[in-house]
Amino acid sequence: MKSLPEKFSSLGPFVDCWSHATELQRSQQRWTAGVKEFQSFYQAMLPILDEVLDYLDQYEVGAIPDEARALYHLALAFAEAAPHNELYECANEVPNSFAASRFIAAHGQIEDK
Amino acid sequence: MAVISDDLKKAMPFTTRYPELGTGPIDVAPLIDPDLFEIEREKIFKKTWLYVARTEELPKPGDYKIRKIEVASTSLIIVRDKDGKVNAFHNLCTHRGNKLIQEEGSQTFGSTGNHLMTCRFHAWSFSTDGKLHGVPRQENFDNLDKNCLALKSVHCEEWQGFIFINLDKSPKQTLIEYLDGMDEQFSGYPYHESTERYQYSTVLNCNWKVAMYAFSEGYHVPTIHAATLPSLAKIEQIEFQCFGPHSTSALYVPPVAGMEPTPVTGNLGGRLVGSEQHKPQLDLLPEKMNPDRRSDFQFEFPVFFPNLVLHLGAGNGYPGMTYFHHQFWPISVGQTLWEGTNYFKAPQTPSERIAIAHINALHRNAWLEDTSTMEDTYAALCSGALEEMVLMDEEIMIRNTHKHWHDYMKA
Numbered sequence: 001m002k003s004l005p006e007k008f009s010s011l012g013p014f015v016d017c018w019s020h021a022t023e024l025q026r027s028q029q030r031w032t033a034g035v036k037e038f039q040s041f042y043q044a045m046l047p048i049l050d051e052v053l054d055y056l057d058q059y060e061v062g063a064i065p066d067e068a069r070a071l072y073h074l075a076l077a078f079a080e081a082a083p084h085n086e087l088y089e090c091a092n093e094v095p096n097s098f099a100a101s102r103f104i105a106a107h108g109q110i111e112d113k
Numbered sequence: 114m115a116v117i118s119d120d121l122k123k124a125m126p127f128t129t130r131y132p133e134l135g136t137g138p139i140d141v142a143p144l145i146d147p148d149l150f151e152i153e154r155e156k157i158f159k160k161t162w163l164y165v166a167r168t169e170e171l172p173k174p175g176d177y178k179i180r181k182i183e184v185a186s187t188s189l190i191i192v193r194d195k196d197g198k199v200n201a202f203h204n205l206c207t208h209r210g211n212k213l214i215q216e217e218g219s220q221t222f223g224s225t226g227n228h229l230m231t232c233r234f235h236a237w238s239f240s241t242d243g244k245l246h247g248v249p250r251q252e253n254f255d256n257l258d259k260n261c262l263a264l265k266s267v268h269c270e271e272w273q274g275f276i277f278i279n280l281d282k283s284p285k286q287t288l289i290e291y292l293d294g295m296d297e298q299f300s301g302y303p304y305h306e307s308t309e310r311y312q313y314s315t316v317l318n319c320n321w322k323v324a325m326y327a328f329s330e331g332y333h334v335p336t337i338h339a340a341t342l343p344s345l346a347k348i349e350q351i352e353f354q355c356f357g358p359h360s361t362s363a364l365y366v367p368p369v370a371g372m373e374p375t376p377v378t379g380n381l382g383g384r385l386v387g388s389e390q391h392k393p394q395l396d397l398l399p400e401k402m403n404p405d406r407r408s409d410f411q412f413e414f415p416v417f418f419p420n421l422v423l424h425l426g427a428g429n430g431y432p433g434m435t436y437f438h439h440q441f442w443p444i445s446v447g448q449t450l451w452e453g454t455n456y457f458k459a460p461q462t463p464s465e466r467i468a469i470a471h472i473n474a475l476h477r478n479a480w481l482e483d484t485s486t487m488e489d490t491y492a493a494l495c496s497g498a499l500e501e502m503v504l505m506d507e508e509i510m511i512r513n514t515h516k517h518w519h520d521y522m523k524a
Contacts, residue, residue, distance in 0.1 A: 079471035086375035097481035
């Protein structure tokens with residue numbers, strides 16, 4: 001069961017959708033997300049981004065403990081999804097682009113820990 | 114050679130400095146002709162030095178990478194031996210030719226536990242310097258001389274941590290001779306500090322030169338990248354130089370008033386720019402790059418003949434990103450394995466890792482824009498309707514590659 005630190009419980013509704021351990025899993029969510037999903041995630045995350053990052057920074061990179069792991073993966077998903085809000089009008093693909101799923105990431109199935 | 118008019122010098126200040134390149138159109142046949150592709154295999158990909166690995170991919174003795182090179186109908190074992198030296202061999206057992214190490218896809222990584230590589234067919238084993246080590250039931254061969262059955266080696270040299278191979282049995286030039294001055298321009302860049310690596314690949318349905326040429330000029334940037342890189346609407350591409358078959362130029366982006374980064378990029382990029390580890394460091398560039406130490410320097414992008422384009426930054430283009438490269442591996446006349454690799458210094462904190470994920474995603478998205486034209490271009494060129502293509506001044510690196518491609522094909 002993925003859980004968030006108490007102080008970030010407001011992000012709870014986004015965990016199932018967005019919090020995934022690998023870039024490939026996070027990309028698969030991004031490629032299928034709708035406008036509203038991008039919008040609500042962005043609106044919930046942006047105002048507390050600094051707080052989230054400062055909280056995570058009490059840990060070592062590569063050794064995030066279980067209780068903060070879901071939050072870490074959520075922040076990574078946000079970092080990867082934000083360009084869709086800020087540049088692509090919440091479309092789930094880059095406008096006029098090559099099919100994103102045809103890009104194979106060599107690191108795509110490595111878990112962020 | 115025709116006299117170059119002042120008007121032409123003004124229109125094409127860079128190209129006219131290299132009169133041997135001409136200023137007219139280039140022929141399209143090399144991008145679509147299957148017969149020429151067959152000649153390319155022999156005259157280009159089996160004759161030139163090809164980049165196959167970064168030294169950091171083989172951190173310890175015994176580590177290996179298998180690199181499939183379809184255009185040369187082979188795959189190579191690139192392995193670090195007991196003494197730390199990197200060797201390259203055809204991935205083939207010298208007994209009956211089975212693949213010595215099984216591979217998956219175009220690149221396979223692994224490590225030999227005991228410095229021995231053992232064939233799964235009859236258990237012949239080879240050491241990491243290529244020597245045949247063990248042969249079961251050796252006494253049942255006709256005076257088998259193990260010294261004559263070492264792995265088939267391939268010339269392998271390293272420059273600044275970039276491992277190159279040459280499939281020619283006796284290459285005409287050493288790697289440094291082949292680099293023809295590029296080594297002097299780009300040695301000393303702190304490549305080895307960038308250990309964080311993100312690689313994307315795809316098979317593009319286009320000729321390898323269609324893909325490579327698209328990444329060899331900055332003329333496309335304001336158009337193709339209007340969505341992902343709005344700050345690059347005005348760029349300055351200067352400092353062109355040709356080094357034999359290779360060439361280079363630098364990209365600067367003069368600041369645009371009122372162009373603020375978006376909130377997330379501002380926050381995450383700002384964290385990298387503000388950190389000791391990832392801050393812009395113009396002073397770390399080799400002397401000959403960005404000679405005026407301009408702070409709006411984005412990157413210099415040398416094109417290494419035949420199939421590598423490097424981009425060397427100083428952390429002030431894409432925040433935190435140090436360098437990246439593209440490589441183009443032909444599969445057939447109309448298919449190319451493209452590999453794009455971003456390099457950063459290692460993140461020191463979780464927030465730096467998250468910021469790097471953001472910058473890496475932005476850059477990958479720009480590549481999705483770049484690659485969006487290549488298959489269309491190739492399909493359209495295959496109509497044969499366009500026999501020549503015209504090039505503007507800042508497309509000079511294409512012109513240089515193309516000229517030297519012809520020279521190699523004629524040799």
